Amino acid sequence: MFHDFAPVLVQCPFAIAWQLGHDEMLKLLLQTLEEERGIDQKLTRLAEGGGNPRAAAAEGKK
Structure with a gap:
């Protein structure tokens, strides 16, 4: 359900900063x-x- 709102949550700070002129x-x-x-x-x-x-190779040597 959160993923449905994710684009909005990301866009909100950008929109607010832009609208308030906080370049x-x-x-x-x-x-x-x-x-x-x-x-x-x-x-x-x-x-x-x-x-x-390298880690996989080292693990295989054990």
Whole structure:
């Protein structure tokens, strides 16, 4: 159910900052969103790639 509201919850701070003319806050929110997207992409690649190959190799040696 939360995922239904997630886009609205993300957009609200941006809309409020924009409407109130808080350009610096809007800039920080956009920067944070881009950082989160980058982290999400890295975690997705890690999850899809099966993790750390060196750790898997070390685990197999036990």
